[in-house]
Amino acid sequence: MHLLEFKNISKKYGSFEALKNISFSIPENSIFGILGANGSGKSTFMKILPGLIQNWTGQIFYKDKILKLNSKLLKNNFGYLIESPTFYEYLTAKQNLELFSRISFVSNDRINTVLKLVNLIERKNDKVSNYSYGMKQRLGIAQALLHDPDIIVLDEPNNGLDPNGINDMTKLIKELKSQGKTICLSTHNLKDVEEICTDFTIFKNGINSISTSMEIQLKNSKKWLLNVNDKNEAIARITKSNLFNVLNVYNNNILVDSKSNSTIKDLNNILYDLELYKINKDSDLISYFKND
Amino acid sequence: MIRLFYNEIIKAFFKRRTYISFLLITFLIPIIVYAIDYGAVSLQNKIYGQMQDSFIFIGSIVNGNFSTYLIIAILISHMPFLSTIVPSEIISGEYSKGTFRMYLTRPISRGAVFFSKLLVVYLYTTMMMFYFFFYSLFISYLILGDGELIVFHNGILLLGEDDILWRFFLSFLFSNFVMLSVASLCFLFSSFSKNSVTPIISTISIVFIGTAISFIPIDIFEIIDPYLFTGYIDIILLSFYDPVPFDIFLNCFFVTFVWSLIFIAIAYFNFINRDIIE
Numbered sequence: 001m002h003l004l005e006f007k008n009i010s011k012k013y014g015s016f017e018a019l020k021n022i023s024f025s026i027p028e029n030s031i032f033g034i035l036g037a038n039g040s041g042k043s044t045f046m047k048i049l050p051g052l053i054q055n056w057t058g059q060i061f062y063k064d065k066i067l068k069l070n071s072k073l074l075k076n077n078f079g080y081l082i083e084s085p086t087f088y089e090y091l092t093a094k095q096n097l098e099l100f101s102r103i104s105f106v107s108n109d110r111i112n113t114v115l116k117l118v119n120l121i122e123r124k125n126d127k128v129s130n131y132s133y134g135m136k137q138r139l140g141i142a143q144a145l146l147h148d149p150d151i152i153v154l155d156e157p158n159n160g161l162d163p164n165g166i167n168d169m170t171k172l173i174k175e176l177k178s179q180g181k182t183i184c185l186s187t188h189n190l191k192d193v194e195e196i197c198t199d200f201t202i203f204k205n206g207i208n209s210i211s212t213s214m215e216i217q218l219k220n221s222k223k224w225l226l227n228v229n230d231k232n233e234a235i236a237r238i239t240k241s242n243l244f245n246v247l248n249v250y251n252n253n254i255l256v257d258s259k260s261n262s263t264i265k266d267l268n269n270i271l272y273d274l275e276l277y278k279i280n281k282d283s284d285l286i287s288y289f290k291n292d
Numbered sequence: 293m294i295r296l297f298y299n300e301i302i303k304a305f306f307k308r309r310t311y312i313s314f315l316l317i318t319f320l321i322p323i324i325v326y327a328i329d330y331g332a333v334s335l336q337n338k339i340y341g342q343m344q345d346s347f348i349f350i351g352s353i354v355n356g357n358f359s360t361y362l363i364i365a366i367l368i369s370h371m372p373f374l375s376t377i378v379p380s381e382i383i384s385g386e387y388s389k390g391t392f393r394m395y396l397t398r399p400i401s402r403g404a405v406f407f408s409k410l411l412v413v414y415l416y417t418t419m420m421m422f423y424f425f426f427y428s429l430f431i432s433y434l435i436l437g438d439g440e441l442i443v444f445h446n447g448i449l450l451l452g453e454d455d456i457l458w459r460f461f462l463s464f465l466f467s468n469f470v471m472l473s474v475a476s477l478c479f480l481f482s483s484f485s486k487n488s489v490t491p492i493i494s495t496i497s498i499v500f501i502g503t504a505i506s507f508i509p510i511d512i513f514e515i516i517d518p519y520l521f522t523g524y525i526d527i528i529l530l531s532f533y534d535p536v537p538f539d540i541f542l543n544c545f546f547v548t549f550v551w552s553l554i555f556i557a558i559a560y561f562n563f564i565n566r567d568i569i570e
Contacts, residue, residue, distance in 0.1 A: 044569075050397035052568035075399040082397065086390035090306055099302065102295045103398045143394060 002061075003028040003182050004151065009058035011044055017206055018044045019056070024201045026151075026184055031177055033193040034186040036203030042186040043083060045203070046155040050080045079149035081157065085140030089129035093120060093139055096128060097146060104147040114142040118172070134165040141172060152176060154185040158192060170196055223247065223257040224267060230274055237270050244270075296400060296408035304378055304412050313374035313420050321363060321428050325435045328359045339442070355439030357456050359432035364425060364460075364528055368467060371424065372474045372499045372525070373492075378416040379478040380495070381488035382409050383563065388486050392568045406563050410479060410556065417475040418468055425464040443532045451532065463531035466524070466541055469548040473521040474499060476555040483559040483566075498522075518543060521551045 002025040009022040019041045026032045036042045047053040049060070060067045062077070087096045097111045115121045118138040128136065137157065144152055157173070158166045173183055173196055187193060193200050224244075228234045231252050238244050238254070243262040248255040256267070304310055328335065332354040340349060386392045396402065441451040451459070477498060481491035502522025505513045517523040524544040530537055 047393075047568065052393060052396060054565055054567055075397060078397075080394070080397040082393045084390065086393055088303060088306075088391060089389075090308075091302070095302070095306075099299045100394070100398060102299055103400050140394070 002026065003063060004184075005061040005064075007059040007061070009045065009048060009056060009060070011048065011053060011056040019048075020206045022058070022203075022207070026182060027199055029177065029180055029182055030198045031173060031196050032182070032184045033197035033200035034184065034203060035188070035193050035200055036186070037188055040188075040203040041206040042188075042203050043155055044206075046080075046082055046153060046186050049078065049153055050075060050082065052082065076147070077150045079144030079147065079152045080155075081137075081140040081144045081153070082155045084133075084159065085136040087128040087136065087139065090127065092125050092127055093131070093142075094124040096139070097143060100143050100146055106147050110146060110148070114145045117145065118142045119168075133160045134162065134168075137161060137165065137169070138172075141169075145176075149181075151182045151184060154183065156187055157185055158187065158189065223255060226254045226256065226267070226271070227252055228254065228271065228274055234271055234274055237274075238267075241266070241270050243267075293404055293408060296404050297411055300382075300408045300412040301415075304382065304416065309381070310378055310416065313377055314423060316374065317420075317424050317427060320367075321431050322435070324363055325359050325428075325431050328354060328362065329435055353440075353442045354436065355441075356429070356433035356436045357439060357441040357451075357453070359436050360425075360429045360460065361441060361443065361532065363428045363432070364463065364467075365526070367424070368528055369503065369525055371421070371467075371471055373496060374420060375417050375471045375475050376478040376492045376495050379413045379475045380482055380491040382413060382479065383482040383559075384485040384488050384491060385482075387568070388488075396568060402564050403560070406560055410476075413475050413479050414472055417471050421464060421468045421471055425460060425467075429460060441532070445533045449532070449534055451534070459531045459536075462536070462541070463528035466527045466531070466544050469545060470521055470524045470527065473548040473552045473555070476552040476559075480555040480559040483563045499525075519547060521548045524548065 004026040006025070007023050009019055010017065011019040022041075022045060034042050034045065044053060048056050087093075088099070091099070093115065094111060097115070098108070100106075101108065101111055112121060112124075115124050118141050120135060120138055120142065123131070123135070128139065131139065137160070141154070141157070144154070154173075157169050161169060173185070176183055177198075185192070185197070226234065229252065231249060231254060234254060235246055235249065238246055238256055242259070243266050244256040244258055246254060246256055258266075332352060336352060336354055339353065340347075386395065396405065438453055440453060441456050443449045443451065474495060478491050478495040481494045482488070485491050485494075499522055502520045503525060505520060506517050506523045506525075524547065527541070527544055530540055
């Protein structure tokens with residue numbers, strides 16, 4: 001079941017299109033990765049959900065119900081850690097979480113629970129200015145979990161962490177999944193997606209080019225990502241050829257995998273007269289990061 | 293809203309810079325009062341001037357009331373600097389440090405956050421002005437004692453001891469309205485800025501220009517001056533006129549109110565629609 005669905009999300013900064021018709025779904029109790037290089041539109045997209053960015057277009061569905069801009073449901077059921085953790089440094093960790101708990105109507109007991117979860121209970125009375133980056137990141141996770149949300153949105157959670165920190169973060173994310181949470185994380189690190197994500201989408205220049213489950217991705221080794229002008233015609237021909245399977249279609253991108261020993265030559269023969277902008281061999285996720 | 297307001301109080305009053313103005317007033321006022329006390333004779337002679345030829349003065353005019361009047365009249369034009377300390381950072385500081393990225397993801401409306409911040413700015417400004425006025429009065433009374441107040445309005449005006457305190461309240465009240473306008477202006481700049489220095493510089497520049505308009509005796513400036521909130525910064529002097537020109541106080545209230553409303557409306561619109569990308 002899809003917990004969250006995005007349809008045609010677009011955002012412009014003046015004439016610059018930061019996001020162009022982003023569409024994908026996040027399954028329930030998944031670790032969903034939004035993968036993309038720097039400047040691909042991941043962070044802009046992550047800021048749309050909590051209402052940090054205004055004036056976007058498109059639709060968001062949560063449990064098949066359409067959500068309005070700045071919906072309280074989006075904030076009540078979601079926990080966010082957007083980019084680097086930024087706290088009121090002159091306050092202690094506990095005082096910081098009290099600020100958040102007060103406006104989320106959460107009891108003070110919950111503060112100790114989340115601080116225990118991220119291993120900061122012993123340092124709760126220290127000023128945040130004395131925390132290392134890794135500790136701030138963990139405190140950021142604690143604030144995201146404070147109101148016990150269903151979905152946790154983490155923007156580049158491993159950024160700036162040392163290998164131990166990354167290991168702890170990975171464990172924590174997996175633990176949250178085991179508790180029934182759905183986690184949506186953005187990253188530019190392929191390894192993060194391969195190691196912990198159950199599903200993913202890839203952002204490139206403000207467009208999400210593919211959205212699929214990791215299981216499909218890993219199982220199929222001979223895949224091709226096509227970018228075509230007339231996708232319906234292309235899909236019809238590919239299906240009719242019986243040489244390839246259509247795995248996924250997003251915008252004008254089609255992800256296909258070959259049956260038996262079909263090659264790129266076969267694909268070119270099938271689509272020879274269509275405007276075919278790009279064919280990428282999808283042996284691994286890194287192909288999506290290659291320059292056009 | 294109460295919870296948000298409480299949060300904003302914690303955010304503002306746990307910061308050291310919030311207390312700069314209070315510390316400055318705390319140390320500066322006693323120094324000035326002691327200086328007035330020390331130079332009382334020379335000050336008195338300067339004030340009496342040639343009047344000594346026509347009048348016989350018994351006792352000293354340099355007392356707590358006179359000292360307070362003098363301190364407030366001189367320092368009031370510098371209070372806009374201090375009134376920008378909290379509003380300059382209250383929004384821009386959260387943009388620049390990125391704390392809005394976490395705070396505004398909570399189930400709260402931006403409008404409520406905006407007004408809770410504005411309330412804290414007004415609370416700070418009012419507290420600071422109250423402290424400035426009545427701490428000056430307290431220290432002056434403590435060091436120089438009570439007495440009649442001599443002011444110059446259509447000649448010499450001698451105000452009795454029981455006719456002074458309410459005038460200080462009146463001047464506090466209307467000076468505070470002016471400072472709330474200054475704070476609103478700074479709050480507006482804070483909603484646009486990504487650092488806390490720009491709002492201070494912008495606000496003080498506008499206050500400086502407005503004050504210059506009030507002091508330069510050119511016809512066009514004299515026409516527009518009553519409609520500028522900066523024209524009322526020295527309204528404290530009018531509280532000690534006899535009779536008190538209440539029509540000017542009423543003008544002061546309306547002008548400062550309208551300007552504050554304009555500043556707040558623009559700031560609100562900007563804050564509500566601004567993308568938090570920092």
